[in-house]
Amino acid sequence: MSGFGLDERVALVTGGARGIGAAYVRALHESGARVVIADILDDDGAALAAELGDRAVFVHLDVTDEGQWDAAVQASVDAFGSIDVLVNNAGIANAAPIEHLTTEKWDAVIAVNLTGVFFGCRAVVPTMKAQGSGSIINISSVEGMRGSPGLHGYTAAKFGVRGLSQSLAVELGAFGIRVNSVHPGFINTQMTTRIDPAHLDIPLGRPGEPSDLAGTIVFLASDASSFTSGAEFVVDGGMIAG
Numbered sequence: 001m002s003g004f005g006l007d008e009r010v011a012l013v014t015g016g017a018r019g020i021g022a023a024y025v026r027a028l029h030e031s032g033a034r035v036v037i038a039d040i041l042d043d044d045g046a047a048l049a050a051e052l053g054d055r056a057v058f059v060h061l062d063v064t065d066e067g068q069w070d071a072a073v074q075a076s077v078d079a080f081g082s083i084d085v086l087v088n089n090a091g092i093a094n095a096a097p098i099e100h101l102t103t104e105k106w107d108a109v110i111a112v113n114l115t116g117v118f119f120g121c122r123a124v125v126p127t128m129k130a131q132g133s134g135s136i137i138n139i140s141s142v143e144g145m146r147g148s149p150g151l152h153g154y155t156a157a158k159f160g161v162r163g164l165s166q167s168l169a170v171e172l173g174a175f176g177i178r179v180n181s182v183h184p185g186f187i188n189t190q191m192t193t194r195i196d197p198a199h200l201d202i203p204l205g206r207p208g209e210p211s212d213l214a215g216t217i218v219f220l221a222s223d224a225s226s227f228t229s230g231a232e233f234v235v236d237g238g239m240i241a242g
């Protein structure tokens with residue numbers, strides 16, 4: 001079996017300044033990776049990079065801005081010489097019954113949660129193709145596998161991330177680039193503070209914490225998953241199996 005170690009690997013995590021993204025950053029760093037924390041939250045991102053030390057840098061990145069993507073990839077190459085792992089994690093959520101879902105809300109959630117993932121994949125592929133390897137990990141949701149009332153834009157974006165991951169996995173396998181999607185269930189973060197998990201039927205009996213996703217991300221970043229591409233990883237305490 002190939003190892004889970006990430007020594008010398010360079011990983012860029014969008015939305016890495018807080019929440020689940022920060023847990024990914026910590027786990028990848030703990031496993032030996034050099035990490036690029038990319039976010040619009042400059043203070044939180046810079047503080048996390050400073051805490052982790054010289055194998056971590058922060059770069060300001062609004063994932064909806066194509067030009068900022070080129071700069072972020074360049075910053076990663078400048079700091080650490082390559083980019084081996086991209087975790088497209090940045091996301092927002094909004095909810096409304098369909099007749100009250102404004103075009104602005106729809107556009108905003110599609111821009112961050114779907115177009116931002118497209119921009120990220122497109123930006124890193126030339127570097128990954130040149131080095132003949134790479135792992136792209138796209139964060140979808142259980143809402144990318146089923147419908148939920150009110151979450152129309154979010155669900156459309158997360159289904160889109162799932163489909164984009166599969167088409168990319170097929171196109172990029174010949175270049176040694178693996179692409180997988182991860183589908184978290186209910187995780188306690190700022191995104192979910194207004195939702196009471198008590199009514200959710202979670203077989204493992206508790207809501208998730210950001211650290212519950214860490215093992216899946218380290219696995220997908222590492223050589224332990226060297227034959228895994230185009231796959232969908234549900235991490236939800238068993239919630240949608242029922």
Ligand code: NAD
Pocket residue numbers: 014015016017018019020021038039040041061062063064089090091092112139140141142183184185186187188189190191192
């Ligand atoms: P969060 O709100 O705590 O963190 C989201 C992060 O994304 C923040 O750091 C934020 O600054 C960043 N971000 C937002 N817009 C951005 C932009 N335009 N450019 C760059 N960064 C931006 O939320 P979270 O719960 O940690 O969510 C992380 C990811 O996990 C999201 O994609 C979310 O859809 C997904 N997810 C979350 C849950 C959950 O229950 N919390 C479940 C399934 C999927």
